[in-house]
Amino acid sequence: MDLLLARLIDGFNNGLVYGFLGLALVIVFRGTGQVNMAQGEMAMFSAFTAYAFVAVGLPIVVAIGLAVLVGVISGGLIERVLIRPLGHGAHNSVLLVTIGLFLAINSAAGVIWGGDPLTLPAVVPDGPGDYVPVFGARLRYQQLLLLVVLMLVLAAIFALFRYTKIGLAMRAAASNPESARLAGMRVDRINGLGWMMAGGVGALLGTLIAPSTALTTGMMFNFLIYAIAAATLGGFDSPGGAVLAGLLIGLVENLLASYVDFIGPDLKQAVALVILMGVLMVRPTGLFGTKKVERV
Amino acid sequence: MAATFPLVVRQGSGVHRAITIGGLAAVALAVYLAPFVLPGYRLNQISGALVLAIAIVGLNLLSGFGGQISLGHAAFFGLGAYTTGILTVDHGVPVVVAMLLSVVVCFCAGVIVGLPALRLQGTYLALVTLAVGILFPSLVRRFEDLTGGSRGLFGISFRPPENLAYFSGALGRTIWIFWAVSIALALSCLVVRNIMRSRLGRGIVALRDKEAAGIVMGVNRAFVRTVLFGISAGIAGVAGGFFAVMNGIITPESFTLLLTINLLVGMLIGGSASFSGPILGGFVIYFVPVWSSDITGGPISGVLFGAILIATVFLFPQGIAGGLGALTAKVLTIVPSPPALHAPQVEDLPLPPSEFALSEAESADHVDEGDASAGPEGTMAASTPR
Numbered sequence: 001m002d003l004l005l006a007r008l009i010d011g012f013n014n015g016l017v018y019g020f021l022g023l024a025l026v027i028v029f030r031g032t033g034q035v036n037m038a039q040g041e042m043a044m045f046s047a048f049t050a051y052a053f054v055a056v057g058l059p060i061v062v063a064i065g066l067a068v069l070v071g072v073i074s075g076g077l078i079e080r081v082l083i084r085p086l087g088h089g090a091h092n093s094v095l096l097v098t099i100g101l102f103l104a105i106n107s108a109a110g111v112i113w114g115g116d117p118l119t120l121p122a123v124v125p126d127g128p129g130d131y132v133p134v135f136g137a138r139l140r141y142q143q144l145l146l147l148v149v150l151m152l153v154l155a156a157i158f159a160l161f162r163y164t165k166i167g168l169a170m171r172a173a174a175s176n177p178e179s180a181r182l183a184g185m186r187v188d189r190i191n192g193l194g195w196m197m198a199g200g201v202g203a204l205l206g207t208l209i210a211p212s213t214a215l216t217t218g219m220m221f222n223f224l225i226y227a228i229a230a231a232t233l234g235g236f237d238s239p240g241g242a243v244l245a246g247l248l249i250g251l252v253e254n255l256l257a258s259y260v261d262f263i264g265p266d267l268k269q270a271v272a273l274v275i276l277m278g279v280l281m282v283r284p285t286g287l288f289g290t291k292k293v294e295r296v
Numbered sequence: 297m298a299a300t301f302p303l304v305v306r307q308g309s310g311v312h313r314a315i316t317i318g319g320l321a322a323v324a325l326a327v328y329l330a331p332f333v334l335p336g337y338r339l340n341q342i343s344g345a346l347v348l349a350i351a352i353v354g355l356n357l358l359s360g361f362g363g364q365i366s367l368g369h370a371a372f373f374g375l376g377a378y379t380t381g382i383l384t385v386d387h388g389v390p391v392v393v394a395m396l397l398s399v400v401v402c403f404c405a406g407v408i409v410g411l412p413a414l415r416l417q418g419t420y421l422a423l424v425t426l427a428v429g430i431l432f433p434s435l436v437r438r439f440e441d442l443t444g445g446s447r448g449l450f451g452i453s454f455r456p457p458e459n460l461a462y463f464s465g466a467l468g469r470t471i472w473i474f475w476a477v478s479i480a481l482a483l484s485c486l487v488v489r490n491i492m493r494s495r496l497g498r499g500i501v502a503l504r505d506k507e508a509a510g511i512v513m514g515v516n517r518a519f520v521r522t523v524l525f526g527i528s529a530g531i532a533g534v535a536g537g538f539f540a541v542m543n544g545i546i547t548p549e550s551f552t553l554l555l556t557i558n559l560l561v562g563m564l565i566g567g568s569a570s571f572s573g574p575i576l577g578g579f580v581i582y583f584v585p586v587w588s589s590d591i592t593g594g595p596i597s598g599v600l601f602g603a604i605l606i607a608t609v610f611l612f613p614q615g616i617a618g619g620l621g622a623l624t625a626k627v628l629t630i631v632p633s634p635p636a637l638h639a640p641q642v643e644d645l646p647l648p649p650s651e652f653a654l655s656e657a658e659s660a661d662h663v664d665e666g667d668a669s670a671g672p673e674g675t676m677a678a679s680t681p682r
């Protein structure tokens with residue numbers, strides 16, 4: 001029983017990360033119509049930025065704040081300089097540019113900070129004794145923090161989309177860019193805003209999980225794959241869907257890998273992807289995505 | 297007589313045929329001479345680039361002509377490599393037979409992966425292929441008994457026939473593989489070219505450009521999409537087979553997402569939906585990392601590779617082949633442009649009266665408009681009302 005609970009918590013914790021990064025992917029996807037393959041590397045770079053701020057003597061919370069700011073600005077810059085000039089409908093080019101960014105950012109971090117793992121201090125105490133006991137299992141402060149922050153971010157995004165004019169414009173631009181443009185919205189700027197938000201969300205995630213994963217250039221790579229799976233499963237235009245799907249994938253994968261011998265740790269990742277494929281066969285636009293109707 | 301550029305050559309005419317045959321002969325000559333002039337290690341590198349080129353030819357059929365981005369091609373490449381490896385090492389099957397069987401296996405795998413394509417579109421389908429691509433290395437690790445797992449599969453070799461003096465000597469094996477890879481690449485190109493000129497090819501392009509319209513016009517979507525996946529995977533399988541025999545050892549780490557990304561990059565840098573692009577792309581993705589790490593070394597070569605990729609998207613949106621094509625069009629224009637691709641069908645349009653000669657005034661017109669619409673097919677299309 002305790003073991004089951006511990007595994008559930010583990011899976012839940014992984015799922016939080018998948019959902020968090022998936023959320024960033026969805027925000028970009030809604031505007032740009034393409035997966036930002038560099039999202040994970042941007043988050044990784046932000047975590048290293050926070051490390052640099054800590055290294056010059058700033059407290060960790062300030063460093064995270066600054067790293068998020070840098071993430072927001074760089075997200076906006078990337079959109080303005082590398083994505084917007086490609087124009088609309090250039091999906092393959094966007095995909096390629098983000099792949100190029102992926103390679104470049106990853107290697108750049110290696111050039112600047114070297115290949116050895118670094119440690120980023122945690123915001124909350126993260127020693128061996130720092131956990132909340134839940135029926136005998138341990139819920140670490142660090143995990144709780146991630147959960148709380150994710151919920152806050154999700155609530156903020158929901159409120160933004162639901163109750164503000166900017167959010168309404170973002171939804172309009174996502175669902176029909178041309179009509180939105182005709183209605184006087186600056187669709188490009190709205191997309192840029194999406195990239196900035198995603199950059200910020202990614203930076204927040206990177207800095208929050210770096211203490212538990214160790215700070216390396218490869219820290220986000222696996223998460224990116226799961227995040228893509230989560231975003232797909234949730235339906236690419238649904239932020240809440242991405243988070244839910246992320247949690248679902250985290251839980252199911254962890255339980256199956258622990259209790260089904262055939263799967264084991266080797267095929268852990270495979271489980272997530274097979275679930276993904278299965279769901280897509282039944283619901284081609286994910287669990288919470290809206291169907292796209294094509295007019296001929 | 298002062299030549300006016302671009303020269304206009306009619307497709308199918310004697311001059312055009314001479315140019316085509318001359319070009320092919322030049323390529324064949326280069327392949328023939330390469331073993332005599334290049335040192336062995338260089339020849340080996342070129343074979344490596346050609347193997348990647350074969351895989352890109354397959355990917356280009358699916359993604360370039362078919363418009364379906366595949367993020368899992370490394371899986372087919374790897375499946376081909378492992379099929380060839382397992383058949384030759386464990387079962388003593390001759391390499392050529394093993395490679396043919398690899399094609400069959402990969403074709404079937406491709407058709408199965410293509411099945412979701414009947415229901416999914418665009419990004420969602422790309423992500424299914426991503427899933428397949430990521431699954432493959434973990435499956436290899438899981439079924440260790442068959443594949444050798446993380447340790448790898450050893451001892452795959454492709455010996456030249458012993459009774460040929462040409463392939464004996466120190467470099468015999470290198471030269472043999474170089475020839476075999478060259479021939480396989482030529483065959484793959486031929487297959488793709490013939491497909492694209494057939495009914496199937498027109499269906500592929502129709503589905504890429506406007507799926508609904510294609511279906512209305514009678515393209516059998518289920519058949520075309522799955523077979524497209526199958527053939528593309530089959531060609532990738534050949535490349536994988538050669539990869540296995542060249543290296544002698546294969547490990548799951550060779551077939552990760554990074555390989556897929558490299559292949560995609562090669563296709564787009566070389567020029568997607570073109571015939572020469574994939575070959576150029578194969579050389580680019582093989583030699584750019586080699587040179588950039590020669591020059592700089594260490595992780596900065598990765599920065600360079602990424603930067604080159606991004607720069608290419610902006611500077612040569614049509615890839616190197618597209619850039620070269622635009623240059624050639626300033627010197628030589630072939631009309632009518634080949635069918636398929638995005639060019640309008642021009643067979644039934646009026647042609648210039650003779651092969652070279654337009655009257656002075658007319659040719660001046662053509663030149664201007666050709667430049668304005670910038671592209672090999674621009675000359676005729678722009679000057680004729682549709």
